Amino acid sequence: MNNHYQEDLRFEKIQTIIHEDSNIASLSVANEIASLINQKQKQGKHAVLGLATGSTPTKMYDYLVQFHKEGRLSFKNVITFNLDEYFPMEPDSIHSYVRFMNEHLFDHIDIERHNIHIPNGNLNRDEVRKYCEDYEQKIQNVGGLDIQVLGIGRTGHIGFNEPGSALNSKTRLIRLDRVTRLDAASDFFGEENVPKRAITMGVGTIMDAKKIILMAWGEGKSEIIKQAVEGKIRESVPATFLQHHENCEFVLDGAAASSLTRMKTPWLVTDCDWDDSLIKSATIWLSEKLGKAILKLTNEDYNEYGMGNLVAEIGSAEQINLKVFNQLQHTITGWPGGKPNADDSQRPERAAPHPKTSLIFSPHPDDDVISMGGTLLRLVDQAHNVHVAYQTSGNIAVFDDEVIRFLDFATDIQKDDKELKKQVKKVREFLANKKPGEIDSAEIQHYKGLIRKSEALAACRYCGVKEKNAHFLNLPFYETGAIRKKPYSDEDIQITYDLLNTIKPHQIFAAGDLSDPHGTHRVCLEVVFKTLERLKEERAEWVRNCYVWLYRGAWQEWEIADMEMAVPIGPKDMARKKNAIFKHQSQKDSAMFPGNDEREFWERAEQRNKKTANRYNALGMAEYEAMEGFVRYNF
Structure with missing residues (x-):
């Protein structure tokens, strides 16, 4: 391994x-x-x-x-x-x-x-x-x-x-x-x-x-x-x-x-074959272990924690420190779509073209704003053409009462619609007799999907993403009405293929959160990867110039050593990000599937982003309010 x-x-x-x-x-x-x-x-x-x-x-x-x-x-x-x-x-x-x-x-x-x-x-x-x-x-x-x-x-x-x-x-x-x-x-x-x-x-x-x-x-x-x-x-x-x-x-x-x-700290158990990646991981670990900024680490610090051969190989702690410090500094950018007319040799993203077409894949209808809402806002503010592809309907995560609430609203508007009243009665009867864990009828699944769709559109409008740039893929693997999903199929890949070939993005953002306890993120990422492999095999011209960035979801953040782009978020943008998350009202206060973390999604996102910024700060980087991290996928 x-x-x-x-x-x-x-x-x-x-x-x-x-x-x-x-x-x-x-x-x-x-x-x-x-x-x-x-x-x-x-x-x-x-x-x-x-x-x-x-x-x-x-x-x-x-x-x-x-x-x-x-x-x-x-x-x-x-x-x-x-x-x-x-x-x-x-x-x-x-x-x-x-x-x-x-x-x-x-x-x-x-x-x-x-x-x-x-x-x-x-x-x-x-x-x-x-x-x-x-x-x-x-x-x-x-x-x-x-x-x-x-x-x-x-x-x-x-x-x-x-x-x-x-x-x-x-x-x-x-x-x-x-x-x-x-x-x-x-x-x-x-x-x-x-x-x-x-x-x-x-x-x-x-x-x-x-x-x-x-x-x-x-x-x-x-x-x-x-x-x-x-x-x-x-x-x-x-x-x-x-x-x-x-x-x-x-x-x-x-x-x-x-x-x-x-796996995590091999230098504690054996002599290592040092490469840039391992040097970066070890130096960051040592900095956090000792509570010292990277540039303050000494030869003695490295020797004490099993890295004496690294110092001997590189020459001195100062040389190691500068090397890693510069690597980290070059990951930080306020221009996630690339800074126009700038030297991009030390930046994570290319300067040209500008503006870019940016496509964000969101496994559920709220992962985009929860996981990378600050970056999404920055891309829109910097005039990029931002698209969001909502890969699944997210319908199983809607409480039953939300359906009744929306249908009551529709009934009040269409008071003379007898067919609608008949549907509402049917839905109420089903939900009143529904057993815990029972799969919803196709009708109710559809209504719940519409609720999630309307919330996603509201968040897009708030963030400045054009409604026509919001794509609801409703990938078939997800549509079982149950926690357990079908394996993804050629149909899921074809839907994704058609979207990518239509938009031809310069950069793609996808959820790389493989620890999602329900598995949807993993499947959605595999569908994106399989589609990109197919496009690469077909030698699609636009694919050669496309960067793929992976973000993490609500469950955890990338390790600092793995991050290849870190986007700072100021207090104002953090407030905007939270407001965008709030648009997903069916997930507010109490989510259907909170995982093993009882905090609301906006709380997790805010605290995770602030923690990332604090870690960068402790390493000796500039002090920011919050940060979102990305890893580049080289396909």
């Missing part, structure tokens, strides 16, 4: 395998499981698998299904035990892990139904203890688990073993931690709908497995992975118990591994 250094794993207490991305990692786990199944078949034995749910293992299940359909793998000799289930939970509920496992795996393979075991969330309370004891006994009767697959929660839970779970704990009913319930809130359309309890295999049950494979993807898991792999064993982080297991491995993508010492 990282060719800057020879790996030194002295900080890691669990075998950790890092893959380029989650697809490759999922394939590696699927291959290992398939190999076990085939080996056991040859021996005439059962393969006993402990299985997990959630977004992490879904691609691995896809590969296992693919192997089966290709005739490479039979599940006739497989016995499965799932980790957990919410309690209470009907097996046919859209939130049930029974349904999840059927949809992702069991309905597509030849496993014997009597060999499938998933905790029963539909028991009477007084039946649970005996049921859990029997579940344990069934695992023991088949010789124990050959492989246990795990994900990891933000609290460090494995299964639903929350902080405080004992090392020897067995299958039981537990109360869910509030953080866990908050993380599940989006799936249940509100925290109040998330069950407060669950049945889970215990830590001891998991530890009895012959092999354990824990999978984790994305930067959102990086900090808890570091604690689990490098931290002390403690009940407050149940995943640290896995350090006791003799045959446990963590399978990670690069993002989930990014906080491990060997």
